[in-house]
Amino acid sequence: xxxxxxxxxxxxxxxxxxxxxxxxxxxxxxxxxxxxxxxxxxxxxxxxxxxxxxxxxxxxxxxxxxxxxxxxxxxxxxxxxxxxxxxxxxxxxxxxxxxxxxxxxxxxxxxxxxxxxxxxxxxxxxxxxxxxxxxxx
Numbered sequence: 001x002x003x004x005x006x007x008x009x010x011x012x013x014x015x016x017x018x019x020x021x022x023x024x025x026x027x028x029x030x031x032x033x034x035x036x037x038x039x040x041x042x043x044x045x046x047x048x049x050x051x052x053x054x055x056x057x058x059x060x061x062x063x064x065x066x067x068x069x070x071x072x073x074x075x076x077x078x079x080x081x082x083x084x085x086x087x088x089x090x091x092x093x094x095x096x097x098x099x100x101x102x103x104x105x106x107x108x109x110x111x112x113x114x115x116x117x118x119x120x121x122x123x124x125x126x127x128x129x130x131x132x133x134x135x136x137x
Contacts, residue, residue: 045127048082052129058137060115065107065134068115072132076100083128088118089135112137 055068069092072085077099084100091113092106107113117123118131 041126044082049127049129052085052132056115056117058114059112062107062109062111062113065113065115066104066109068132068134069102069104069107073099073101073104082126083124083130085129086118086131087134088131089133091134091136107134 051071052068055064055071060068069087072087075081076084076095086095086100087102092102095102114133114135114137116133117129118133120131122129122131122133124130
C-alpha cells in the first residue's frame with residue numbers, strides 16, 4: 001500500500017512537470033509572435049512616410065511645397081534619420097551643407113507644383129522615401 005501511494009505521488013509530479021513545460025512552451029511561442037520585428041519595421045516605415053506622402057500630387061500649392069521642404073530639412077538635420085531625403089526636379093535647387101538642407105523660399109507661394117516620388121522610385125530598399133521630385137506645372 002505504501003508503494004502504491006508513492007507511485008501515485010511520483011506520477012502526479014511527472015504530470016505536473018509536463019504541464020509546466022507545455023505552459024512554458026506556449027508562453028514562449030506567443031511571445032515570439034508578438035516580438036516580430038517585421039511588423040515593427042513596417043510601422044516605422046509607415047510612420048516616417050505618411051507625413052511626406054500627404055504633400056504628393058499634381059497641383060500642390062507653393063506654400064505646401066515650402067512646408068514639405070521644411071520637413072525634409074528637419075529630417076536631414078536630425079541626429080539619427082532612417083534615411084537622408086534628397087529633392088530633385090530642378091525647381092528647388094541643390095542641397096547645401098551641412099545636412100542636405102534646401103532653400104525653403106525656392107518654392108513660390110503663388111505657383112503650383114507636381115510633387116512625386118523621385119528617381120528610381122524614390123524609395124530606399126527598406127521602403128523609406130529617400131527622393132522627392134518637385135517640378136513646376
